[in-house]
Amino acid sequence: MLQYIGKELRITVHRVLWELLPPPQYRKPLTWRNVPNAFAYLIPFCFMAYLVRRRETRIIRLLVLPTVIVMAIRGTFSYDWFDPRFSFFTWVRGLFGLTIMGMSIDYALVKNGRFKIGENTLPALHESPPVSTGSSDGIEQNAQSIFPTWLVDVVEVCSALRGFGWDIGRGVHVPTDPRPLDRELFIKATMLTFVKHFLILDFLETIIKFIPGIGTPAGGSIFYASLPLAPRILVSTSIVLLSAALMISGFETIYAAITIVAVQYLGHPPSAWPPLMDNPWAADSLSDFWAKRWHQALRRSFLVFGGIPGGWIAGRVGVVLGAFLASGMFHECGTYLLGRGFDHRVTVFFAVQGIFVVLERVWKKWMHGITED
Known part of the structure; x- marks a missing residue:
């Protein structure tokens, strides 16, 4: 039975x-x-x-x-x-x-x-x-x-x-907003931001589409085996930087459009919509990049999926590791929709970020202790 x-x-x-x-x-x-x-x-x-x-x-x-x-x-x-x-x-x-x-x-x-x-x-x-x-x-x-x-x-x-x-x-962290907080002036400045990043996005996307083996729907490797080692690394690094700039402009374009709708038509205050990012290119550490420079739009979701449960298990370290692990699974589950199965190299990449953020904090505390001595 x-x-x-x-x-x-x-x-x-x-x-x-x-x-x-x-x-x-x-x-x-x-x-x-x-x-x-x-x-x-x-x-x-x-x-x-x-x-x-x-x-x-x-x-x-x-x-x-x-x-x-x-x-x-x-x-x-x-x-x-x-x-x-x-x-x-x-x-x-x-x-x-x-x-x-x-x-x-x-x-x-x-x-x-x-x-x-x-x-x-x-x-x-x-x-x-x-x-x-x-x-x-x-x-x-x-x-x-x-x-x-x-x-x-x-x-x-x-x-x-x-x-x-x-x-x-x-x-x-709230990025410093260079735009005036007067509603009308704020909307005008945000519209200029939208146009600027839309043009940058369009330009970068056009460049990437012309890269052989990359700018196709099926995609491809950024490493060209036919090139010698030094040029191969130079090309792959250039593609990564172009892709990063394209991603940032894409995020900024969408965020500016949503900001205009929220402030103009829903009555949200301009102060509720500060810049999405705080110049990611200026980051001087992993902690600075992930906690301040990069957008925090998914921060709460990562805490719910992994950070808070991780905190129950291992305290503050568990929060960090759990949030980054959740980030990796989040991005990989989104990619799963593309029909290519799971590739947990993405999950490992984000999980390793959490490990290095913790090690970075340990290093800073250790160096601070040496300095005091």
């Missing part, structure tokens, strides 16, 4: 996994007709974002969480464009779904809800959050928006990935 039950359970689990995570060749073609199905998980997710801004809703959030997770997995991994030209968008769609999962877990587990700095209580389930145009603890609040208050609040909590002005954002 037990053997029969075990067999039935294995069959059931296999069928569920097949439905949620089918092999690449069995995914459904993503079309305009079924796009709503692929992104239907955003509906319960937005409901959770609404609930996390209401008091005494933790039980409801915990009950909604499995629905969001299952729908997000199915919507993300059950559809595919099956066109190499859309590989980048397929990868982004995978990362987006994984980010929604991380945010949903965060919303579900936070005990009392998500607070802005200066807030002491949250409205009841049926109440709308107050919108003030003043400031609280130095954080400017929302201006009047053309959209309903509850919708603005939902969008705001969903877009607070770095946590600026929120309880989860304490201690997060």
Whole structure:
């Protein structure tokens, strides 16, 4: 009897996994007709974002969480464009779904809800959050928006990935913003940023497309075996630097566009949208690069997926190692959508970053002790 039950359970689990995570060749073609199905998980997710801004809703959030997770997995991994030209968008769609999962877990587990700095209580389930145009603890609040208050609040909590002005954002590095904080001038400056990085992105993408064996949908190696060692290293390093610059401009372009919409149409204060990065090229250490210079948009997700559980096991070191391990798995799971299987060299790369960040801190403490002696 037990053997029969075990067999039935294995069959059931296999069928569920097949439905949620089918092999690449069995995914459904993503079309305009079924796009709503692929992104239907955003509906319960937005409901959770609404609930996390209401008091005494933790039980409801915990009950909604499995629905969001299952729908997000199915919507993300059950559809595919099956066109190499859309590989980048397929990868982004995978990362987006994984980010929604991380945010949903965060919303579900936070005990009392998500607070802005200066807030002491949250409205009841049926109440709308107050919108003030003043400031609280130095954080400017929302201006009047053309959209309903509850919708603005939902969008705001969903877009607070770095946590600026929120309880989860304490201690997060805020890049210095050269733009004026006057709303109209801020939007104009952000539009110029958008145009600048869009042109840079387009220029760099064009260059990379002309690199033999690289600028194709199938991709290729950056190491040309036909070249001698020195030129081969020079070429591969140049490609890496071009790709890094392209990635930064791509992030900046998208972020500038979202910033304009949030400030102009949703009434978000300019202070809630500081620069995405703090000149990554100026980093002088791994800690400086990952904690300050590089964007912190996924910081909370990595903490939820790996940093917080790692902290339970090994304290502060566990937080660092767990967050970087989660970062590696996050990027690799997004790449899995491309139908090339798992390549855990990506996971190892990010995990090793965490190890070296810890060793870097140990080295600094050791050198500080020698200096004091």
